[in-house]
Amino acid sequence: MADTDYAQGDYRVVAERLRPATLDLVAWCDPQSGSIVLDSASGTGNVALACAGRGCRAVALDLEIALLRTLPPPAAGGVPTVVGDVMALPLASDAVDHVLSTFGMVYAPDPARVMSEATRVCRPGGFVALSSWAEDGFQPRARALLARTEAAAGEYVPEIPPAWTSIESLRRTLSPAGDVEVRRGRLENRFPSAAAWWELASTSAPPVVAARSRLTRSAYVELGERLQALVDECSEHGDGELILREEYLLARVRVR
Numbered sequence: 001m002a003d004t005d006y007a008q009g010d011y012r013v014v015a016e017r018l019r020p021a022t023l024d025l026v027a028w029c030d031p032q033s034g035s036i037v038l039d040s041a042s043g044t045g046n047v048a049l050a051c052a053g054r055g056c057r058a059v060a061l062d063l064e065i066a067l068l069r070t071l072p073p074p075a076a077g078g079v080p081t082v083v084g085d086v087m088a089l090p091l092a093s094d095a096v097d098h099v100l101s102t103f104g105m106v107y108a109p110d111p112a113r114v115m116s117e118a119t120r121v122c123r124p125g126g127f128v129a130l131s132s133w134a135e136d137g138f139q140p141r142a143r144a145l146l147a148r149t150e151a152a153a154g155e156y157v158p159e160i161p162p163a164w165t166s167i168e169s170l171r172r173t174l175s176p177a178g179d180v181e182v183r184r185g186r187l188e189n190r191f192p193s194a195a196a197w198w199e200l201a202s203t204s205a206p207p208v209v210a211a212r213s214r215l216t217r218s219a220y221v222e223l224g225e226r227l228q229a230l231v232d233e234c235s236e237h238g239d240g241e242l243i244l245r246e247e248y249l250l251a252r253v254r255v256r
Helices: 011-029 046-052 111-121 138-152 167-177 194-204 206-214 217-233
Strands: 036-040 057-062 081-083 098-102 127-133 180-191 235-237 242-254
Touching (some): 011 046, 036 046, 046 098, 138 217, 167 242, 180 194
Antiparallel strands (some): 127 242
């Protein structure tokens, strides 16, 4: 897997916004105390820390060393970390009881390899489970807008492969491992305005921060205006604030 932009910005801010979906996934899979859980493409370790809080033996794996370094060490309430690629996991077969990932391994370019590796390291009877962005939601539309803007400037920004973004495609992607279950969820985050969302995203969201260094000033300003318009479109508006709705999918398969 190629290097990513996720060492830029402050992914901890993004991870905090994603935390409710993490807790949703972990509660659904219900890993038992003492079980070994791999947080695959962990970012700053939302899944691993949530599982550790349940008494699991959790491990956070990510390609970006900078993100793993934000986690406290095990002696300070953190979890062990491993630098690794979700398409070539540096773990033995049947090494863990469950493989979980929130908005992480779905960004890898080869879903079949991701699932092959996840099921290889997961013991039979355990879950491979993930959260992904629904194709009709805000995040894929924002990512596509970013990709089109950067493509016009001669840059390439990967989008989430379609294998992860609908109920039907998730069933196809996960079904070689066993019986698949898929659920929908929604994140709701409040901002005073779309401009306030942009102010936060332009300093914390790694793909947006990275785009600033690759685009001309005018192109970046235009990107911000288009993303703010999309935020307005995807939000509920109330008294002096907007509620950004971000639709996601949870999928799990119990490995045969």
